[in-house]
Amino acid sequence: MPNKALFLDRDGTIIIDTDYPNDPKMVAFVPGTIEALREIQREYKLIVVSNQSGVGRGLITQEQFEAVHKQFVKMLESVNIEMTGIYYCLHAPEEKCDCRKPSPKMILDAAEKHHIELSSSYMIGDKMSDVIAGKRAGCNTILITPENHTIGTDSEKKYVGLTASDLHQAVNQIINLKG
Numbered sequence: 020m021p022n023k024a025l026f027l028d029r030d031g032t033i034i035i036d037t038d039y040p041n042d043p044k045m046v047a048f049v050p051g052t053i054e055a056l057r058e059i060q061r062e063y064k065l066i067v068v069s070n071q072s073g074v075g076r077g078l079i080t081q082e083q084f085e086a087v088h089k090q091f092v093k094m095l096e097s098v099n100i101e102m103t104g105i106y107y108c109l110h111a112p113e114e115k116c117d118c119r120k121p122s123p124k125m126i127l128d129a130a131e132k133h134h135i136e137l138s139s140s141y142m143i144g145d146k147m148s149d150v151i152a153g154k155r156a157g158c159n160t161i162l163i164t165p166e167n168h169t170i171g172t173d174s175e176k177k178y179v180g181l182t183a184s185d186l187h188q189a190v191n192q193i194i195n196l197k198g
């Protein structure tokens with residue numbers, strides 16, 4: 020049986036967005052995240068797809084990036100949340116790489132490696148680039164956005180499946196849709 024996955028943005032979705040985090044002390048879960056992921060991981064594999072262009076832009080060092088990543092992994096393990104994969108794009112936009120979201124490449128690579136059925140999977144993130152990447156990969160999408168926040172331009176709206184105020188609410192919507 021093919022696997023289903025939740026592809027998850029990291030900053031602003033799982034952990035609080037601190038703009039190019041360079042210190043492990045800055046890693047903190049968005050409230051409600053642990054409960055949500057613990058529940059949903061019984062049915063969906065969890066895979067992180069994250070743009071970390073702070074490295075490519077020279078705003079943070081590779082060592083700082085790795086220290087933050089290690090802390091992130093450690094904190095997930097400490098609350099028994101299992102990530103099937105964690106994918107990063109470290110490039111600056113100017114490098115015109117093929118992995119940076121809104122490219123679907125990280126999602127497609129992960130799907131191939133872990134035998135994920137994309138049409139039964141979701142991409143959840145707090146930027147338009149997240150849902151564009153998800154849609155391009157063939158996933159369902161949930162945009163995390165504070166209430167009353169305008170959802171992209173008209174041409175971008177087609178990428179937004181559902182909206183939710185945070186990851187916890189997004190996961191609840193997935194659970195409720197299944198009935």
Ligand SMILES: [Mg+2]
Nearest residue numbers: 028030031145
């Ligand atoms: Mg984000």
Ligand SMILES: [Zn+2]
Nearest residue numbers: 108116118119
């Ligand atoms: Zn890249």
